[in-house]
Amino acid sequence: MGERTIIPFGPQHPVLPEPLHLDLVLEDEKVVGAVPSIGFVHRGLEKLVEKRDFQEMAFVIERICGICSFIHGQGYVQTIEAIMNVEIPDRARYLRSFWGELSRVHSHLLWAGLMADAFGFESLFMHCWRVREKVLDIFEETTGGRVIHSVCKIGGLWKNVDNDTLQRIGAVLREVAKEIQPLADVFRRDYTVQKRCVGLGLLTKEEAFQLGAVGPMLRASGVAMDARKLGYAAYGELEFEPVTETGGDCQARTLVRIGEIYQSLDLIRQCIEKMPDGEVAVPVKGNPQGEFLSRLEQPRGEAIYYGKGDGTKYLDRFRVRTPTFANLIPLLHVLPGCDLADVPLLALTIDPCISCTER
Amino acid sequence: MSFLPKSPWLVHYDASSCNGCDIEVLACLTPIYDVERFGVLNIGNPKHADIFVVTGSVNEQNKTVVKNIYDQMAEPKVVVAVGACASSGGIFRECYNVSGGVDTVIPVDVYVPGCAARPEAIIDGVVQGLGVLEAKYQEKGKAAS
């Protein structure tokens, strides 16, 4: 047994663009403990509800995170709509699912690229991000923004997308699916990828459930839990089953995410096919009074939004529990016992979003 | 500027951004924008870098990290603040844990507007930063090689 050394990982680390800081306790090359310290990206934006009225807050909440920005906005407006008993038009519900699934495609491709970068597969990283740009182009065309969209408002959406555009997008996405195919094959079968991922960071079904893992992290251990099954937005009328794997290792988590890219593309196809006609917003009167808690499936897992209004323009309280926060505990559980060189890979396997976690 | 006098290497740090500007900085490196063909390299070691790209506003916790990275970079160096947050605190400027733009901690040479800043704007900011770098070299009495 060697001497114990403590190695700081982050906050500025080449593998992660975000400031995650871990103090890794090492014995020789083996990690025996990990102590996270957070707070580098904490902004305290939940408290802004006291200074911005409930309509404006939608734009602030969207900026919790620039990767799943659309779904954060959706979570917020959904909570407030539930408090105010607002029924949104069908087309708005479908468009929300449409953009939500597009977010998932772009987020998972982004993650796949970063993951490839973490195990040193530079060209795979570049290709994932090349395909991702096509999805961003669709976002730009339909919402006006590449990463921050600001299309959700209380009572519906700010923007509509006409049916011709939707048809064209459907065709583009079929091309995207073809382009993803060879990349997915590399993740599924490539020898070097397998060498790095299979058996790494094992999390059994029981552990994943008991430690409160969410999203792909949970589904890769064989638990078929997906908040979209609650049927918010248009999900109640779309056909899909949660993607699961039983391996519980890095490879299984990769496969779940790859499977979800295809699932999302299929859901988008269904949305386009079933898209109802009509308005995308209803007028909203009054101020929110009461409280509500809503659950949504982010690309990284289940997120929880809680809002409480006291009948004034300003909310009393708003709170978000983001998926990375839930997944940090399983991460700390799988780190001990791994090699130092595998730490970046394990950190990425939960698809960390630090700015979500710290808000 | 019809040619780049230097292949600028940059170090990127995410102070407290929402990730929006961050992933746009990364997007600049990938095939559609591909700044590497101009010799721009994103590296992890501050001592190798000429340009410091910061996204997001600063707070008490990351102030020292930003300052630390800046101090480690060799002179002459240029700081590019990317996005509304890095420039002024942006949408979060009234949050209790945000003390303002990056210029409250270190001197900033170029401000890139936008929330999120577009990759084109970021590349333009870095190119302008190069002009500043060139001027700093000349000030020191030696031309950039």
Ligand code: SF4
């Ligand atoms: S400027 Fe906007 S997109 Fe960029 S980090 Fe700040 S909030 Fe996010």
